[in-house]
Amino acid sequence: MNERQCIGVVGGLGPYAGLDLVRKIFDRTRADHDQDHLPVMLYSFPGDIPVRPEFLLGLTRENPGEAIGDIMARMAEAGATIIGMPCNTAHSPRILDAALERLAATGRRVRFVHIIDAAVAHMLRMCAPGSRVGLMCTVATLRTRLYQDALEQAGLVPVIPDDEGCARVQDAISNREYGIKASSHPVSPEARDILCQAARGLAEKGVEAILLGCTEIPLALTESSLFGVPVVDATSVLAQALIRACDPEKLRFPE
Amino acid sequence: MNERQCIGVVGGLGPYAGLDLVRKIFDRTRADHDQDHLPVMLYSFPGDIPVRPEFLLGLTRENPGEAIGDIMARMAEAGATIIGMPCNTAHSPRILDAALERLAATGRRVRFVHIIDAAVAHMLRMCAPGSRVGLMCTVATLRTRLYQDALEQAGLVPVIPDDEGCARVQDAISNREYGIKASSHPVSPEARDILCQAARGLAEKGVEAILLGCTEIPLALTESSLFGVPVVDATSVLAQALIRACDPEKLRFPE
Structure with a gap:
């Protein structure tokens, strides 16, 4: 494995969905002891992220993509090289594009797994x-x-x-x-x-x-x-895709 | 709540114990919807942290406190203001002192909850x-x-x-x-x-x-x-203590 690879999880949308993704990454990693597991960071900052459906349904103009992009950028600055977000709704282009634009502005090479x-x-x-x-x-x-x-x-x-x-x-x-x-x-x-x-x-x-x-x-x-x-x-499929992006040999039970 | 408070969890020792602490923080937080939850970051970098018992039992001289301190320092630089570590063994002074020394060197004001x-x-x-x-x-x-x-x-x-x-x-x-x-x-x-x-x-x-x-x-x-x-x-007691340190009013079922 490239030692500098690190999975970043945008949590908080909601908090338990973030945890569920991290757990599924652990569950699907080939590991007999602690040190075999992949590096993962989870940022669960739910208070920073406005509600998604209300924005998409036109009930508010506050685009949650800005806050999500800030969290992605913070993770990238802290060393995340592969980012996943366990919230399907937030993958709507009006939200995701704003977030990825903010991430790109860091100039860091980060792979976003969709x-x-x-x-x-x-x-x-x-x-x-x-x-x-x-x-x-x-x-x-x-x-x-x-x-x-x-x-x-x-x-x-x-x-x-x-x-x-x-x-x-x-x-x-x-x-x-x-x-x-x-x-x-x-x-x-x-x-x-x-x-x-x-x-x-x-x-x-x-x-x-x-x-x-x-x-x-x-x-x-x-x-x-x-x-x-x-x-x-x-969520399980995203967990597998993140492991594959980080180190394919670590994937337990590959299809 | 002081908006800049953020709980940092040193995960990876082992990975599931890190997740268990974060889940217990969520479980014990008064929250009806996503935005009510506290900001939490989890760094689970198990590959970076040498085995703890072997060091304490004199079987290796590689002090895991150095790597743990690096992780704490990275979380502090990324905005964590309150740090907890779900591993009792790593609280042995020979390990923890080395870690806290590294954290203190960042110059950041961080409260470590023991x-x-x-x-x-x-x-x-x-x-x-x-x-x-x-x-x-x-x-x-x-x-x-x-x-x-x-x-x-x-x-x-x-x-x-x-x-x-x-x-x-x-x-x-x-x-x-x-x-x-x-x-x-x-x-x-x-x-x-x-x-x-x-x-x-x-x-x-x-x-x-x-x-x-x-x-x-x-x-x-x-x-x-x-x-x-x-x-x-x-772990549950630590979760409660972290919530109390971050925002005591957020603690659900306080004793």
């Missing part, structure tokens, strides 16, 4: 061309067509819940009482039930696989298959 | 003077009498397993096949069984509480009581 690209490439390895892929996302991620466009460009067919189902998935994530962002450890039974119902609905629509395209969802749904359909968690 | 001090203060709040406190630690932590001396100075009576029991606890932590450092997620049944037996042995010796004085142990023993005896996990 969660949507990594997840869609994974689905392509897993599913035959033309396959129907079930998608569970925030409303903002769906409205900006982040995954739908990427899946269609890859020759796959995105299948999403109906409008009410999408709203319920969003509720499971962000409800102030029982949503995952309000209670991640443990996740509330209500949030899990809603997400299970959404997964069942997608399975009934005859999808080949279900992609969890919001990094809060795998905090509630940890199964590798549900209702007979394989479940792919974008 | 896990042994925090844990012993917690035991004093919980147990009457003169109480017998069961202790589960690495052999190196026991040999350097980190906890025994601190508990005795606080007027408490440390109770440890017999020599064979202590060696078995060490084995549960560091065995290359089934030890927690080799497999933390999930922990192996063997490691958990050994630690449960040690806890039972301490309970049978009539202790008031059991203190888990190695940050790997709570990855295997997550119960708040075992065999009728309350279990205190030094």
Whole structure:
């Protein structure tokens, strides 16, 4: 391994999703003892980052990409060479472009590993061309067509819940009482039930696989298959892509 | 909250213990949504840090305190104002003094929150003077009498397993096949069984509480009581102390 490689994780969106990515990096690293693990830094500064969906849905003009870019720049200055961000919604170009512009201004050579690209490439390895892929996302991620466009460009067919189902998935994530962002450890039974119902609905629509395209969802749904359909968690795919970018030989169970 | 406060966690000793501390900081923070959480940075650079017990037991002269101090200094330069280290063994003065000297050389004002001090203060709040406190630690932590001396100075009576029991606890932590450092997620049944037996042995010796004085142990023993005896996990106590140092009003369920 190039000794100076270091994975930087933009945490805080939300905090537990940041931890979940770091844990998945550790879990997927070939390591028998401490010293075998890869260098990872996590910056979890949630108070600095304005809400993402509200910006994308036009409810505020404060672009969270600025704060995210500042965090990336701070990590780059501190030695991160490969950066990942466990938040699909924040990969919307209006947010991500602002962040990456700020990162580029540091002049540091940093590789940004894109969660949507990594997840869609994974689905392509897993599913035959033309396959129907079930998608569970925030409303903002769906409205900006982040995954739908990427899946269609890859020759796959995105299948999403109906409008009410999408709203319920969003509720499971962000409800102030029982949503995952309000209670991640443990996740509330209500949030899990809603997400299970959404997964069942997608399975009934005859999808080949279900992609969890919001990094809060795998905090509630940890199964590798549900209702007979394989479940792919974008956070896990990002963890693998980050390990591969850092040192491919360290990847445990490569596909 | 002073906006510039930021908690820095020295991870990597081992990696999962670092994550466990960050998770416990999140769990114990009053927060209804992302933005309520405190700023936390985790540097998990396990490859940089030589093994601790071997140094303390005289098997190598390479003091891990140098590398730990470099990591603390990097976090301080990057904005950490309060630092915690989830590794009891690394709090042995020969290691910690070298690290704190390196941190002080940065000239940054940083508060280091000491896990042994925090844990012993917690035991004093919980147990009457003169109480017998069961202790589960690495052999190196026991040999350097980190906890025994601190508990005795606080007027408490440390109770440890017999020599064979202590060696078995060490084995549960560091065995290359089934030890927690080799497999933390999930922990192996063997490691958990050994630690449960040690806890039972301490309970049978009539202790008031059991203190888990190695940050790997709570990855295997997550119960708040075992065999009728309350279990205190030094990582949780450190998490609370870090929150209190950063912003006391953010502490959920303060004692």
